[in-house]
Amino acid sequence: MASPEKLKFQKSHEWTRVEGSIAYVGISDHAQEELGDIVFVEIPEVDDEFEAGEEVTNIESVKAASPIYAPVSGKVVKVNQELEEAPELINQKPYEAFIFAIEMTDPSELDKLLSYEEYQKSIEEEE
């Protein structure tokens, strides 16, 4: 299983894994736990462009829709098509099931993201 200690996080519960100039984005174990059974992932369009902090797509649990925000600016270059048929992968393997990947236009934006430790702290504060 992918180790969350190596990932970057947003307060809005997305994780980011960097491979070269590409940032893979998913949601944290805590977020999937809070959302409950995930039943639908709106797969974003490849080539759509987003600014850091902009809403990219939605994932839906039985209960409600939750927006997913871009951790960094750039263009969507890859989506996890598997989630269309099996959205529950996010519940089962939150740190492996990425939702989309962005080709970064400004990798320095990564510095604004939280470390795993900082993210854990932000959850505790939230609770």
Place this chain on the structure above:
Amino acid sequence: MLKKTPLYDVYKDYKGVKLIDFGGWELPVNFENGIIDEHLAVRKNAGLFDVSHMGEITVEGPTSEEFVNWLVTNDVKKMDDYQCLYSPMCYPHGGVVDDLMVYRYSPDSYLLVVNAANTDKDFKWITEENEWIKNRNDAPTIKNVSADYAQIALQGPKANGYLREMVGPVVDEIKFFRFKDSIEIGGQSCIVSRTGYTGEDGFEIYCDSSAAAKVWNTVLDHTKDRGVLPCGLGARDTLRFESKLPLYGHELTQDITPLEANLSAFVKLETEDFCGKDALVKQKESGVPRSLRGCEMIDRGVPREHYKVFSTEGDEIGYVTSGSKSIMLDKFCGLVLIKRGIGLKIGDEIEIEMNKKRKRAKLVKTPFYKQT
């Protein structure tokens, strides 16, 4: 400070329980297994719900029957003793104050079970604000006894068998929408009705608040080895949705009449006067403007409350009142309140706007799911 039911202390430490603020009440949305497993338990086996947040109002005295019959749209005068009746309760303009269950002990004694979030509003409406009460000096005695009562629902195809094991064959004598009192569960005296909010066979059990923990634990300890799960509000909502049971605040509001919500079976326009009758008769004569229909997504997406609905020609025709994944059908479904009389039939397409995109859906028969 959130209100808590008498069962809060029992399940607050259950592993995996997720508590939320539901209309001012701290209640479980789901337990360890999650909404889908809880939903399936109720459809295939049985599930146990704490619904003690529901409000209970008693009406007693010689004018009780006349008064309750005037308050609600259904025909209370036809009821037998120990019968339950579902009914909307309307304002004079035909919009809905609440939808409720009427339990009749006798023509002089009724128990009204109302929605938790509406209890205070309903009590005020029933005791002070309606025309009958304002114009009469022989009103029945009306009490809000919500705090005295706990309510536990045991729902599912196997509920009858489990309860029979605990209570005896007397359970089989409680027919659909009937109730008995003085039924002992775990040594506690309960009112048991064959009613529910899941579309399954099952029971709603009322007991004194101080007896709630004993009753809950007795039922759960007796059945949990056979897969009966405690269930939260999440499954309660997905179950009622699949069975097209209306939820106040969604399918019914003060701005939606019961005729628009297709509840005309519970509105007896041919009987004597009741609150809202004139407005509803008028609405029926001039044409009910909207209709509550069910739809299923053709394109991918989940219809959610308030999403706008369009015809395939692009005209806005209404909105989504509730939407979810139907767990039994494995499809995304919605209840939509749309214009009536525009020729839309089962199978016809409509469009629902989601995140600025129009997605195709088609009208389907409701309830979405029915136990066969």
